[in-house]
Amino acid sequence: MTGVPLSWYLILSALLFALGVAGFLFRRNIITVFMSIELMLNAVNLSFVAFSYQLKQVNGHIFTFFVMVVAAAEAAVGLAIILTVFKNRETLNVDEVNSLKN
Amino acid sequence: MAAASVASALLAVTRKNPVHSMLWVLTLFLHVAGIFLLLGAEFLAAVQVIVYAGAILIFYIFVVMLLDLPDEEARPRFGKHWPLAAAVGLCFAALAWLVRAGTGVAPAATRLAAEGPPRGGLSAIGMALFGPFALPFEMASLLLLAAIVGAVVLARRRAAGP
Amino acid sequence: MNPISQYYTATDHFVLVPAIMLALFGCAILLLDTWIIPNPSQRKWLLPVFVLPGLGLTGFALWRQQAFLAASGSAEITAFQGALTVDGFSLFFNWVFLIASLIVALVSYKYLEIEGEHHGEYYGLILLAQSGMFFLATGTDLVTLFIGLELMALCFYILVGFLRTDKRSNEAAMKYLILGAFSSGFLAYGFSLLYGMTGSTKLRDIASTLAMRDAWDPMVFLAMATTAVGLLFKISAVPFHMWAPDAYEGAPTTVTAYLSVASKAASFAFLLRIFMGPLAASRASWEPLLSIVAILTMTVGNLAAISQNNVKRLLAYSSISHAGYMLLGLIAGNPTGIKGVSVYVLVYVFMNLGAFLVVVALRRKDLLGEDVEDLAGLIHRSPGYAILMLVFLLSLAGIPPTAGFLGKYYIFLSLVETGHYLLAVVGTLYVAVAVYYYFRLVRSMFQTDASVTEPLATSLGLRVSLAASAALTLAIGIYPEPFLRLAQSSLTR
Numbered sequence: 001m002t003g004v005p006l007s008w009y010l011i012l013s014a015l016l017f018a019l020g021v022a023g024f025l026f027r028r029n030i031i032t033v034f035m036s037i038e039l040m041l042n043a044v045n046l047s048f049v050a051f052s053y054q055l056k057q058v059n060g061h062i063f064t065f066f067v068m069v070v071a072a073a074e075a076a077v078g079l080a081i082i083l084t085v086f087k088n089r090e091t092l093n094v095d096e097v098n099s100l101k102n
Numbered sequence: 103m104a105a106a107s108v109a110s111a112l113l114a115v116t117r118k119n120p121v122h123s124m125l126w127v128l129t130l131f132l133h134v135a136g137i138f139l140l141l142g143a144e145f146l147a148a149v150q151v152i153v154y155a156g157a158i159l160i161f162y163i164f165v166v167m168l169l170d171l172p173d174e175e176a177r178p179r180f181g182k183h184w185p186l187a188a189a190v191g192l193c194f195a196a197l198a199w200l201v202r203a204g205t206g207v208a209p210a211a212t213r214l215a216a217e218g219p220p221r222g223g224l225s226a227i228g229m230a231l232f233g234p235f236a237l238p239f240e241m242a243s244l245l246l247l248a249a250i251v252g253a254v255v256l257a258r259r260r261a262a263g264p
Numbered sequence: 265m266n267p268i269s270q271y272y273t274a275t276d277h278f279v280l281v282p283a284i285m286l287a288l289f290g291c292a293i294l295l296l297d298t299w300i301i302p303n304p305s306q307r308k309w310l311l312p313v314f315v316l317p318g319l320g321l322t323g324f325a326l327w328r329q330q331a332f333l334a335a336s337g338s339a340e341i342t343a344f345q346g347a348l349t350v351d352g353f354s355l356f357f358n359w360v361f362l363i364a365s366l367i368v369a370l371v372s373y374k375y376l377e378i379e380g381e382h383h384g385e386y387y388g389l390i391l392l393a394q395s396g397m398f399f400l401a402t403g404t405d406l407v408t409l410f411i412g413l414e415l416m417a418l419c420f421y422i423l424v425g426f427l428r429t430d431k432r433s434n435e436a437a438m439k440y441l442i443l444g445a446f447s448s449g450f451l452a453y454g455f456s457l458l459y460g461m462t463g464s465t466k467l468r469d470i471a472s473t474l475a476m477r478d479a480w481d482p483m484v485f486l487a488m489a490t491t492a493v494g495l496l497f498k499i500s501a502v503p504f505h506m507w508a509p510d511a512y513e514g515a516p517t518t519v520t521a522y523l524s525v526a527s528k529a530a531s532f533a534f535l536l537r538i539f540m541g542p543l544a545a546s547r548a549s550w551e552p553l554l555s556i557v558a559i560l561t562m563t564v565g566n567l568a569a570i571s572q573n574n575v576k577r578l579l580a581y582s583s584i585s586h587a588g589y590m591l592l593g594l595i596a597g598n599p600t601g602i603k604g605v606s607v608y609v610l611v612y613v614f615m616n617l618g619a620f621l622v623v624v625a626l627r628r629k630d631l632l633g634e635d636v637e638d639l640a641g642l643i644h645r646s647p648g649y650a651i652l653m654l655v656f657l658l659s660l661a662g663i664p665p666t667a668g669f670l671g672k673y674y675i676f677l678s679l680v681e682t683g684h685y686l687l688a689v690v691g692t693l694y695v696a697v698a699v700y701y702y703f704r705l706v707r708s709m710f711q712t713d714a715s716v717t718e719p720l721a722t723s724l725g726l727r728v729s730l731a732a733s734a735a736l737t738l739a740i741g742i743y744p745e746p747f748l749r750l751a752q753s754s755l756t757r
Binding site: 009012015016019020029031032034035038039042045046049050052053058059061062064065066068069070071072073074075076077079080081082083084086 | 112120124158246256
């Protein structure tokens, strides 16, 4: 194993994940909210690859691959939904999309 | 590279203009791809660049342009959830610390490491994907089919519907 | 043996047939819709009718698996090197999904016609979603489970937003998708830690490795917590329930019905697999956590339901509180508790579907039919529907002659058996609250005068489904033995 210990990668991954979560909770623009989710998934990928490297296995890489597939599929559907929302009401601010009473 | 990716992630979630933050996410993706390379995952690094940086982000940019954003709304960028967010931040600081503390124990699993060198090379992934992981691979194709159908159903115009 | 079939043996095929059938018919309906059906009047009945052979063949495959298990006397069939496991548990849940899909497919066409969105994709997505659920109930590998979950969830995002021109439907889909994707992120993070600690994605290997570690080990705790967050989102337990009322209210009512039963049952199957499998060893750390979540879930679900005027929203909060009761069974964790959860899921499918179907029946061209007032005087308009709704509501409240009582009975029994007296008391108290808001609906149906007087016009499929749900709700309550035996079979795992 190279000089960098596993824990560093995991801390990096935890940080990125935390930033993704923070972005998700803070931001009001829906596109940015979606990108925060991509950020979280990237953090997950990073920790999978790091573990995989440590364990000298290919399983983690496979999982990462599937996480990417899922991210792509979610992005496709998500953006289609955003388009329909936008067509019907002309805003991307999460707070303004509120016709369901709460 | 790690520092750079954290920095770009930070910038990505704080920029006001979605296009700017998208560019920062792009740099983040490229850095993560670099880290994948360092970790011996050549295939995933390539996929990361092609799929994330190439496809997904372009997709986002298309949508932003399609929607023709009325100048990024000049309202407070952050919602009213500051206290909540601060709590979450603290939780995750604790989390990062836990991970650090925890990895001291994690290498218990390294007994498996003796098995040999198969790592993230193209052939290893290919063999796994079409061997033991053939089932998830087929399931992923269903998933993508559903996504395609869904995107078409949701985005087509009413008049074009049968 | 040639090298290709090493990864796809006869056993693998045998186990996979139900999913193959669902996927095949799902795709076939998409093609049929585009190419083959010439005129719209045929489409109306041909599409739902085409779903039936698909579900029939799936049921047949499941029945063959059940017969095989019974004949061989073994507890389970594993396939794909342990990625899929057919046992009593998975079969039980697959039957539940099958029933839910069948009923929803039968009742949808009239509703979609009114909404002007009758398309083949709807049925295709229902079948694809069910194949996702198959993998959730049958999968025993993190990769398979994760993709199964996403397959199901993705289909539901689309179905919730199926009414493209309806603002509420768009919005519901958006909220559901954002929060769903967020929770998937958590779940994936938890899975990555589970994998990292154990070096395997198979639940069995993970369980045996984790059993050697302390429940309060920070890594284990972190993996448990993030996985739990992801899973609790999916069952709409309380700190993570925000999406449910919005998604339930905005979605087409038939989809709401499907979402509230099938998606919840599948998520519970997943939850039980994870918590009774790999995380069973760290029970000490998750038991207090889940107890708090369960209490919160029952509190918020029941109290928020009181003040709702939209029936769909009211039922959404009530379904949140039902998730709380089901969690109690997991917390008790003994065989009675797990059996209780199984019975509860089965009962819940019939009573909740039934209640939503009545809301479906109220929809007309010019009337949403979702307000409590729209139920007013139903007894004078269509006495039959009013009586059926009464049965479902009694059952949801857990009043004795109906099935709902049975589910709650086993849950509370298991809590008492394992000494969780406080939880049992809290749960019982909230039953009283629940009776109050269910009876608001009943009062509206029976006492007030109707503003509209003509009886409900409904389709044949809806009438048959409603009658069947009500009959089963009563049957399970009055003569429970065969159903209990079925639930008992889910314990062999």
